[in-house]
Amino acid sequence: MTDQPTNQQPYDGYDGYDPYGQQGYQQGHQAYPQGHQGHQGYQQGHQGYDDPYAGQQYTQQWQGQTWETQTQSPVSAQVTAAEETAYLPPQGYGAPAPTPAPAPTPASAAEYGPATVAGNPRVTDAQRARAEGRSPIIEPGMQPAALTALLGLLLAGAAAVGTYALLVPLVVLQAVTAAGWFRLNGMWPARQGIALGFAGALAADAALLVSDRSPSAILGTLGVWVLLALVLQLRSHADPDERMYGLMATVAASALAIVAGGYLAAEADAVTVGAIAVAVAVLARALPLPTPASVVVALLAGAGGGVAAGSLTGLGTSGALLGAGAAACALIGHRVAGYDYPSRFVHFTAGVSLPLSAAAPAIYVLGRALV
Secondary structure, eight states: OOOOOSOOOOOGGGTTOOTTOHHHHHHHHHHHHHHHHHHHHHHHHHHTSSOTTTTSTTOOOOOSOOTTSSOOOOOOOOOOHHHHHSOOOOOOTTOOOOOOOOOOOHHHHTTBOOOBTTBOOBOOHHHHHHHTTOOSOOOOOHHHHHHHHHHHHHHHHHHHHOHHHHHHHHHHHHHHHHHHHHHHTTOOSOHHHHHHHHHHHHHHHHHHHHTTSOTHHHHHHHHHHHHHHHHHHHTOOSOHHHHHHHHHHHHHHHHHHHHTTHHHHSOHHHHHHHHHHHHHHHHHHTSSSOHHHHHHHHHHHHHHHHHHHHHHHTOTTHHHHHHHHHHHHHHHHHHHHTOSSOOHHHHTTHHHHHHHHHHHHHHHHHHHHHO
């Protein structure tokens, strides 16, 4: 037998032919450990051994391009309480990250009340004082006192000019008195009551002018207006308690506005001395002093202002008594205007007018006795 040659050359077209894909399977099987090693490397990187950002807890960073075709910035997990609850409006693709809302500071938080459905209402001084349990007496302060002094000086100067000149500041005083008393009692808007009280004041002024400044005109007008207020309240359809409360407020506002007409019934010199004394006393009362010392200083200032004004009008030392009496009544009105947690509007209405309105009867009586 002839030995066949062992070095047979394969067919050129047969080189590399693998009918069962054995070579591809072996290559894939050899590549699998490499992929498995990559999977292990991913797990190690995920556990933080090879990740340079592993020290930052709760931190994620995209290494590749997202469907937005841009790299996302790291998201920090150290978020404050204000950032967690802040409302973030929807942002468009590629828009910068919104700035978190700043946490409220104690100074700004003190200016607003608790959250409500309608928003955060601004807390007034009266509401803050009531919530903190402070005294219900809140003094009007220097600005209302300055307005009172200005109105008092206008009354004093107009009284020196003549009766009809005195009507101008007097009507302003009566209007502010009627409005301020209703606001002091928490009734606002109360257009009917304010209009009724102011109308009573105008009726009293007219009666004083017709009767040659007789004080009986004030008493007669006051009685008529009390009956008128009673009739109007009886026709109201409100609750009985509310009608009684409105009746008392209307009668008191009308009485104060009508009694302020005592400036028109008093002697001109007494009006000048008394109005100046009230102006000085209220300014002294607004000084930053303890309450007892402030009251004493205000009374002394009123007496001193009466002496100074009396020397100009011819009353002499009698002006001290007139000034002290007017100052005492003005301090009573000033105290009433600061009662029951008054608002700033009350201070600039009742706080301005009540000292002058309360001093009108004393000026009339003492003026009649001393002049």
